[in-house]
Amino acid sequence: MNNDTFMLKIHRFCLLSEMCPRVNDNEETTMKTSEVPQDDIRTLQGAKKALYAVDDQGNYTRSTTSGWDVEEVVLTQVIDDFEEKAGAAALRVRKNETSPIEYFMYKKWMDPLTLAQVMGLYRWQVKRHFKPRVFKRLDDRTLGEYARIFGVSIGALKNFPEED
Amino acid sequence: MARLRPLEHRQYAHCESGVVTALLRSHGLDLSEPMVFGITGGLTFAYIPFIRITNMPLIGYRMFPGSIIKGAVKNLAVEFRTRRYRDAREALDELTQLVDGGEVVGLQTSVYWLPYFPPEMRFQFNAHNLIVYGREGDEFLVSDPVFEHVVRIKAEDLQNARFAKGTLAPKGFIYYPVRVNASVDLREAIRKSIRRTVHMMLYAPIPFIGVKGIHYLAKKIERLNPRKDLKMVRLFLGHIVRMQEEIGTGGGGFRFMYAAFLQEAGKLLGSPPLDEASRMMTEAGDMWRRFALACARACKSKTADFDVGEIAQLLRKCATQEKLVYSLLKTVKL
Numbered sequence: 001m002n003n004d005t006f007m008l009k010i011h012r013f014c015l016l017s018e019m020c021p022r023v024n025d026n027e028e029t030t031m032k033t034s035e036v037p038q039d040d041i042r043t044l045q046g047a048k049k050a051l052y053a054v055d056d057q058g059n060y061t062r063s064t065t066s067g068w069d070v071e072e073v074v075l076t077q078v079i080d081d082f083e084e085k086a087g088a089a090a091l092r093v094r095k096n097e098t099s100p101i102e103y104f105m106y107k108k109w110m111d112p113l114t115l116a117q118v119m120g121l122y123r124w125q126v127k128r129h130f131k132p133r134v135f136k137r138l139d140d141r142t143l144g145e146y147a148r149i150f151g152v153s154i155g156a157l158k159n160f161p162e163e164d
Numbered sequence: 165m166a167r168l169r170p171l172e173h174r175q176y177a178h179c180e181s182g183v184v185t186a187l188l189r190s191h192g193l194d195l196s197e198p199m200v201f202g203i204t205g206g207l208t209f210a211y212i213p214f215i216r217i218t219n220m221p222l223i224g225y226r227m228f229p230g231s232i233i234k235g236a237v238k239n240l241a242v243e244f245r246t247r248r249y250r251d252a253r254e255a256l257d258e259l260t261q262l263v264d265g266g267e268v269v270g271l272q273t274s275v276y277w278l279p280y281f282p283p284e285m286r287f288q289f290n291a292h293n294l295i296v297y298g299r300e301g302d303e304f305l306v307s308d309p310v311f312e313h314v315v316r317i318k319a320e321d322l323q324n325a326r327f328a329k330g331t332l333a334p335k336g337f338i339y340y341p342v343r344v345n346a347s348v349d350l351r352e353a354i355r356k357s358i359r360r361t362v363h364m365m366l367y368a369p370i371p372f373i374g375v376k377g378i379h380y381l382a383k384k385i386e387r388l389n390p391r392k393d394l395k396m397v398r399l400f401l402g403h404i405v406r407m408q409e410e411i412g413t414g415g416g417g418f419r420f421m422y423a424a425f426l427q428e429a430g431k432l433l434g435s436p437p438l439d440e441a442s443r444m445m446t447e448a449g450d451m452w453r454r455f456a457l458a459c460a461r462a463c464k465s466k467t468a469d470f471d472v473g474e475i476a477q478l479l480r481k482c483a484t485q486e487k488l489v490y491s492l493l494k495t496v497k498l
């Protein structure tokens with residue numbers, strides 16, 4: 001054991017001196033249980049997540065977090081991006097430039113490839129279904145499958161509201 | 165069938181290690197989640213630019229889905245019964261039969277179809293693991309490892325979740341242990357798994373994996389041009405952080421969980437160097453968090469005047485620190 005500890009010191013010394021002289025920044029921010037972020041982020045809706053953190057004795061223990069602001073920033077970012085695309089798609093549906101499928105796709109946070117995969121179609125087929133003329137001629141089975149995936153009725157898919 | 169201990173719901177940091185931990189415990193092998201995560205070789209880093217998910221490259225901080233189950237078979241000599249289905253009806257019948265007979269089973273599901281998830285989290289992700297431990301009428305009793313409490317799910321929703329199509333489609337994947345050796349040689353399992361993880365992180369033959377992968381990603385970040393396409397840069401940085409900090413990672417891209425494993429292994433084997441490696445891995449986790457913070461700041465900044473070079477530098481620090489950890493682990497005699 002002593003031998004191990006000795007080897008360890010030598011090892012650290014060698015690594016620290018030759019490769020990365022500035023690896024330790026004197027920043028003593030270890031993941032302590034008392035420092036686990038508790039930012040009550042909106043996206044978790046009051047739920048808590050489990051994680052592992054170090055207690056006062058230096059032992060890892062299971063702890064919980066109500067979320068970290070950083071997580072919320074990056075999650076909201078991608079959701080906002082989809083919402084923006086959905087909003088733009090809604091305008092184009094009303095101008096008869098695309099079909100409601102594109103709108104609901106973004107509303108459910110998918111892109112054409114993902115939607116094609118969950119539908120069991122090719123991407124070009126899904127993109128074709130964006131064309132209002134093609135969409136109008138879609139059979140009920142395909143429409144039903146889209147409706148199931150989007151969690152809406154076929155009626156909601158066919159009759160896109162003229163206003164929000 | 166051996167008598168199972170009644171399932172006691174606990175919350176875990178990660179779904180797959182959580183399910184496997186809980187299943188093993190109900191079969192008499194009581195290990196912690198970090199122990200299961202470490203022994204099954206759950207840790208990795210992968211940045212694979214040509215595999216894209218929702219138009220973003222694949223970035224992983226843990227091994228691909230299913231590898232913890234496979235790792236338990238390999239390193240803990242657990243025998244699982246596993247099955248995928250073509251016929252959804254048959255899958256439901258078999259599940260009903262199993263849980264009615266008192267079996268506790270793991271299922272692979274799609275988050276998109278699980279109604280008890282917060283709406284903001286319901287993306288198309290097909291590799292979420294949960295436990296079904298009973299049934300009441302048309303509802304299944306679910307112990308979802310990343311939730312605080314047990315939940316219920318309607319058979320129809322569960323069917324949708326089990327038979328979602330797309331990347332990593334679960335195809336109704338069901339698994340449960342049939343033979344568990346409660347007196348398995350942990351020392352040997354720990355030694356084997358650490359050696360394997362170290363080897364992968366240091367010597368993977370392709371530049372996308374391990375420490376090299378982290379440097380590769382740093383280089384990619386450095387070459388981003390926020391002035392040219394600010395939105396894309398922001399979404400890319402956000403994507404990296406989502407993979408690192410989202411639900412089911414334990415934060416710091418699984419690094420804290422692995423540090424917990426190293427510490428526990430150090431105690432079990434009476435090895436101070438493992439304890440030291442654990443502290444160093446905790447530092448690595450903290451560095452990942454600093455990197456995440458810098459990315460989030462860039463995502464929020466109104467202008468393009470953040471420095472991608474600085475962000476890349478923070479990432480290189482993670483790589484350097486992790487290299488120290490693995491190099492130390494390589495020299496430790498276990």
